[in-house]
Amino acid sequence: MGVTVYFLGAVIVALLGVWQSESFLYTSHECVANDGPFSCTYEEARDKFRAAITPFLRDANDMQSYPVSDEGLEIDIAYIGSKAPTGLVIHMSGTHGVEAHAGAGVQTDWLRKLSEGTGGKEVTEFIQPDRNVGIVFVSLLNPYGMKYGRRFNENSVDLNRNLLTDKQWESLKKSGGNAKKEYEQFDVPLFNPPRPAVWSDSWLTLPKALYYTVIYGVNTLKTAVVTGQYYNPKGIFYTGDKIQPSYQAVTDYFQNRSELFSNVRTTMIVDVHTGLGPAGIDTLMPDSDAVCNYFPGAPVCDSHASEATTEVAAGYELVWGTTSKLITALPLGIPGSHMHVCQEFGTVPGIMVVNALVLENMAYHYGTSGVSRETFQQGLRDAFYVRNDAWEELVRARGALVLEQAIVGVSKA
Numbered sequence: 001m002g003v004t005v006y007f008l009g010a011v012i013v014a015l016l017g018v019w020q021s022e023s024f025l026y027t028s029h030e031c032v033a034n035d036g037p038f039s040c041t042y043e044e045a046r047d048k049f050r051a052a053i054t055p056f057l058r059d060a061n062d063m064q065s066y067p068v069s070d071e072g073l074e075i076d077i078a079y080i081g082s083k084a085p086t087g088l089v090i091h092m093s094g095t096h097g098v099e100a101h102a103g104a105g106v107q108t109d110w111l112r113k114l115s116e117g118t119g120g121k122e123v124t125e126f127i128q129p130d131r132n133v134g135i136v137f138v139s140l141l142n143p144y145g146m147k148y149g150r151r152f153n154e155n156s157v158d159l160n161r162n163l164l165t166d167k168q169w170e171s172l173k174k175s176g177g178n179a180k181k182e183y184e185q186f187d188v189p190l191f192n193p194p195r196p197a198v199w200s201d202s203w204l205t206l207p208k209a210l211y212y213t214v215i216y217g218v219n220t221l222k223t224a225v226v227t228g229q230y231y232n233p234k235g236i237f238y239t240g241d242k243i244q245p246s247y248q249a250v251t252d253y254f255q256n257r258s259e260l261f262s263n264v265r266t267t268m269i270v271d272v273h274t275g276l277g278p279a280g281i282d283t284l285m286p287d288s289d290a291v292c293n294y295f296p297g298a299p300v301c302d303s304h305a306s307e308a309t310t311e312v313a314a315g316y317e318l319v320w321g322t323t324s325k326l327i328t329a330l331p332l333g334i335p336g337s338h339m340h341v342c343q344e345f346g347t348v349p350g351i352m353v354v355n356a357l358v359l360e361n362m363a364y365h366y367g368t369s370g371v372s373r374e375t376f377q378q379g380l381r382d383a384f385y386v387r388n389d390a391w392e393e394l395v396r397a398r399g400a401l402v403l404e405q406a407i408v409g410v411s412k413a
């Protein structure tokens with residue numbers, strides 16, 4: 001039985017490989033820096049963002065930078081718009097380090113269009129100093145992850161599972177995670193083999209993943225993947241055991257600017273991710289179904305708070321600590337009501353994303369043998385960033401539209 005499944009798995013993987021040959025087995029083409037809004041590295045992404053937002057900064061406090069790792073990698077948090085906002089958009093990139101290729105690209109692209117005067121007219125009006133909308137751009141929330149091609153941060157924590165309340169920390173301490181039972185089935189055999197990564201892992205892990213998917217079911221795998229875990233600090237999807245420095249930075253920023261935000265009545269958080277769903281197509285996952293009304297025309301809008309109905313959002317029922325809790329889990333002091341939407345751009349098939357995550361994580365914690373760590377870092381980058389014009393064009397267009405719909409939405413506050 002096992003051998004048959006492995007064999008079938010290998011065949012499927014080979015077919016997937018032909019289909020997605022660009023990103024398969026890490027025969028990746030190099031990432032070459034260019035003038036476009038997308039970037040290959042943390043430094044490039046940061047420079048582009050800072051250059052793009054500078055024309056809109058009015059006050060010395062409008063952009064602040066916070067070191068968050070031992071080596072001083074920084075998050076930039078910047079404000080543009082109304083002098084007294086009642087509607088606020090918080091637009092976030094790089095919550096998952098390596099996923100910042102898309103989010104940072106969206107932010108830089110949109111700001112560049114705004115300075116060229118090619119952005120939406122109505123939207124440009126709403127963010128004038130004497131109007132009522134402001135935007136906080138959180139640029140590269142997980143700079144360590146972006147710099148080193150990781151989804152996790154400098155403490156190996158998944159920042160999109162870390163925004164937990166005191167009560168939730170207590171609960172996770174007891175349980176080890178809301179899906180510990182599911183996660184444990186995959187832990188050592190598939191997710192986190194505690195040994196160096198070798199080249200053959202790059203093609204053996206895929207049939208292995210298929211094998212365990214067949215044994216335990218695709219829903220179990222999905223639940224284990226998206227829910228994360230509290231008990232294994234070296235394992236993938238670790239929630240951490242306390243609030244991370246990146247969120248202290250966000251807290252410091254909002255507390256520093258509490259006067260500016262004191263009249264806010266409605267906040268919309270937009271957090272840009274990649275890695276789930278069909279290549280270039282975005283799924284909106286808001287914190288409630290009502291939020292979908294703000295984003296007409298979205299290919300998919302599916303709240304994972306209630307019963308999820310689509311494939312991408314399925315399995316999120318047990319998930320805690322996402323950026324939807326930015327305002328409730330952190331003492332930001334932003335008044336009024338708030339909403340959240342995760343904009344998730346698809347890249348390569350999910351099983352290949354898991355494969356890339358497993359390999360990069362093994363290489364990070366246990367090193368490699370006979371193959372460089374960069375090979376697996378590039379593999380991870382390619383799983384979250386599809387470097388071709390068609391994909392980038394979709395990300396730019398839909399990224400800008402969702403940001404503008406958020407602006408229009410909160411302008412009524």
Ligand SMILES: *[C@@H]1O[C@H](CO)[C@@H](O)[C@H](O)[C@H]1NC(C)=O
Nearest residue numbers: 060061064255256257258259
């Ligand atoms: C905010 O931060 C800036 C820069 O660090 C500082 O000069 C200013 O005093 C701070 N303002 C408040 C209200 O904390």
